[in-house]
Amino acid sequence: MAQPATPVGRDRGPMPDIAGGAGWPRSYGRGVASAELEFVNELLRSIDFAALTLEQQRAMVELGIGELPAGVTVEPIDADGVPCEWVEVRRPDASCTIVGLRGGGYCLGSLASNRRFCALLADVTGARVLNVGYRNAPEHPFPAALDDAVAAYRWLLRHGTDPATIALAGNSAGGGLVLAILLALRDVGERGPGGAVAISPWTDLAGTGASRWSNATTEVMLDAVHLPATAALYAGDDLLRHPYVSPLYGELHGLPPVLLQVGDGEILLDDATRFAARARDAGVDVTIDVVAGVPHVWHLFAGVVPEADDALVDLAIWLDERIP
Numbered sequence: 150m151a152q153p154a155t156p157v158g159r160d161r162g163p164m165p166d167i168a169g170g171a172g173w174p175r176s177y178g179r180g181v182a183s184a185e186l187e188f189v190n191e192l193l194r195s196i197d198f199a200a201l202t203l204e205q206q207r208a209m210v211e212l213g214i215g216e217l218p219a220g221v222t223v224e225p226i227d228a229d230g231v232p233c234e235w236v237e238v239r240r241p242d243a244s245c246t247i248v249g250l251r252g253g254g255y256c257l258g259s260l261a262s263n264r265r266f267c268a269l270l271a272d273v274t275g276a277r278v279l280n281v282g283y284r285n286a287p288e289h290p291f292p293a294a295l296d297d298a299v300a301a302y303r304w305l306l307r308h309g310t311d312p313a314t315i316a317l318a319g320n321s322a323g324g325g326l327v328l329a330i331l332l333a334l335r336d337v338g339e340r341g342p343g344g345a346v347a348i349s350p351w352t353d354l355a356g357t358g359a360s361r362w363s364n365a366t367t368e369v370m371l372d373a374v375h376l377p378a379t380a381a382l383y384a385g386d387d388l389l390r391h392p393y394v395s396p397l398y399g400e401l402h403g404l405p406p407v408l409l410q411v412g413d414g415e416i417l418l419d420d421a422t423r424f425a426a427r428a429r430d431a432g433v434d435v436t437i438d439v440v441a442g443v444p445h446v447w448h449l450f451a452g453v454v455p456e457a458d459d460a461l462v463d464l465a466i467w468l469d470e471r472i473p
Contacts, residue, residue: 182441182442182456183454183455183456185450185453185454185455186442186443186447186450186454186455186456189444189447189450189453189454190369190442190444193369193370193444194369198370198372199372199374199375203256203257206256206257207256207257207258210253210257210258210262211259211261211262213262214261214262214264214265215265215449216265216452217264217265217268218238218268218269218271218272218452219238220238220239221236221237221238221268221271221272222235222236222237222238223235223236223264224237226279228279228281228300228301228304228305229300229301229303229304229307230300231281231282231283231297231300231301231304232260232282233260233279233280233281233282233301233304234260234264234279234280234282235277235278235279235280236249236264236267236268236271236277236278236279236280237271237277237278238268238271238272238275239275244276244314244472244473245274245275245276245277245314245315245316245468245472246276246277246278246279246305246310246314246315246316247267247270247271247274247276247277247278247279247315247316247317247318247468248278248279248281248298248301248302248305248315248316248317248318248342249263249266249267249270249278249279249280249281249318249319249323250263250281250283250298250317250318250319250320250323250324250326250327251263251266251283251319251320251322251323252319252320252321252322252323252324252349252351252446253285253321253322253323254321254322254351254376254379254380254382254383255285255286255291255294255322255326255379255382255383256285256286256287256379256382256383257285258285259282260280260282263280263282263323264280265449266320266448266449267279267280269448269449269451269461270318270461270464273461273462273464273465274464274465274468274469276316276468279301279305281297281298281301282297283297283298283301283326284297286382286383287382287383290382290383290384290385291383291384291385291388291391291393291394292393294322294326294383295326295329295330295333295393298326298330299330299333299334302315302317302330302334302342312340312341312342312343313342313343313472313473314343314472314473315342315343316342316343316344316345316346316468316471316472317330317331317342317344317345317346318345318346318347318348318464319346319347319348319350320347320348320349320350320446320448320449321348321349321350321351321417321445321446322351322383324346324347324348324349324350324351324352324409325347325350325351325352325354325395325396325420327345327346327347327350328345328347328350328352328396328399328407328424329392329393329394329396330345331345331396331404331405331407332392332393332396332399332400332401332404333393335403335404341404341405342405343405343406343471343472343473344405344406344407344408344467344468344471344472345404345405345406345407345408346407346408346409346410346464346467346468347407347408347409347410347421347424348409348410348411348446348448348460348464349410349411349412349415349417349421349445349446350409350411350417350420350421350424351417351420352395352396352397352417352420352421352423352424353395353397353398353419353420353423354380354383354384354389354390354394354395355380355389355390355395355398356376356377356380358416358417358418358419358420358423359419360415360416360417360418360419360420361373361376361416361417361419362416364414364415364416364418365416367414367415368414368415368416368445369414369444369445370444370445370446371415371416371417371445373416376416396424397420397423397424397427400431401424401427401428401430401431401433402431402432402433404428404431404433405434406433406434406435406436406471407425407428407433407434407435407436408435408436408437408438408464408467408468409421409424409425409435409436409437409438410437410438410440410448410460410463410464411437411438411439411440412439412440412441412442412443412444412445412447413439413440413441413442413443414442414443414444415444415445417445418439421437421439422437422439425437434471436467438460438463440456440460442456443456443457443460447460448460448461448464
């Protein structure tokens with residue numbers, strides 16, 4: 150995979166070796182939040198997203214797409230009935246293919262709203278990114294999103310892509326979906342991807358993590374009170390601990406290398422840290438970056454917030470070390 154550009158202006162100091170070996174977890178930040186990050190956090194605090202109806206939330210997500218990196222190209226694809234698109238920046242490096250899965254609580258978003266996330270991945274890694282337009286709940290509840298994502302992955306294999314050169318990457322609900330795909334593929338004896346990246350992942354729709362409430366005052370995007378209702382739209386009340394809904398509750402042996410990135414003030418912090426601990430105990434090559442002061446899925450503010458640029462470069466370096 151193409152080497153990412155050398156980051157500029159990063160001053161993190163040495164990463165601590167916290168019980169479990171070097172790099173697990175990596176807990177760091179810039180020490181002092183950038184002015185750009187402080188501005189974004191204040192802006193996000195001013196938006197009462199939970200007060201909007203589902204239709205209004207969907208409309209806002211589509212309006213807030215943001216600009217794409219220069220030189221991005223988009224090619225619509227029908228992946229065995231799943232609407233997808235190739236997102237590429239410059240000349241792609243054919244040695245790696247990334248499958249990009251959006252967040253939105255399994256209820257929001259589209260190919261268009263996920264295009265910037267996929268373009269940022271393509272820009273920093275040089276890889277070709279398959280943007281997957283999985284179906285939304287409540288119109289299409291579990292397992293529709295999982296079925297669509299697995300179908301897109303299998304479409305890649307049918308067209309000759311080596312699984313070892315594929316990386317799954319998703320944010321929020323998409324991060325949880327990435328991990329659910331790994332479990333689903335392993336359970337049927339199918340070869341999984343070479344690696345997986347889950348950003349601010351939603352791994353526990355049952356909402357049992359302590360950070361759900363302890364970080365309620367530092368969280369600037371999600372709403373702890375309304376999150377259970379969103380979970381119910383996707384999986385009802387009886388499936389919230391199903392491993393393909395909440396990967397935290399799955400048997401985690403035999404998974405490929407996993408990178409998790411999460412902010413230390415997110416209500417989903419424990420969704421990431423508990424999954425990382427269980428995956429490590431199961432023998433998985435897992436790395437978790439816990440980054441100070443950043444909002445949920447801060448990567449989307451790349452080009453504006455230096456901490457977002459840093460996280461994407463770290464993601465690219467991690468992938469470069471694991472994808473042949």
